[in-house]
Amino acid sequence: MTAQENQAAVRRTLRSLDGGDQVASTTDPYETGAVSKDGTIAYSTISYTAGAVDLTAPTKNALRHAADRGLRGRHRHSPDRPSRSGVGHPALCLSRSDAE
Numbered sequence: 677m678t679a680q681e682n683q684a685a686v687r688r689t690l691r692s693l694d695g696g697d698q699v700a701s702t703t704d705p706y707e708t709g710a711v712s713k714d715g716t717i718a719y720s721t722i723s724y725t726a727g728a729v730d731l732t733a734p735t736k737n738a739l740r741h742a743a744d745r746g747l748r749g750r751h752r753h754s755p756d757r758p759s760r761s762g763v764g765h766p767a768l769c770l771s772r773s774d775a776e
Contacts, residue, residue: 677705677711678711678715686720687704689742690702690720690722693722697734698725702720704720705718
């Protein structure tokens, strides 16, 4: 995930979500230091202004499309070998920006 082309793919994917109607913020894992020690995982947080059950269809579709783009950007690889290029397996964790 630390190769330049991987960083660019992650940033493109996050930019595609930033500015959405219900997106409060996204974090860049390379700016926040949220990359695993072995360089195989980059963590980003996408915060929403609404709870998961209140997200609109367009917001959910944008998230699905971003994840799909990320998956298409990676090469198939063996589960016991990390991908050498492209975006890894997206994992999603939803949160509200105003949650206490």
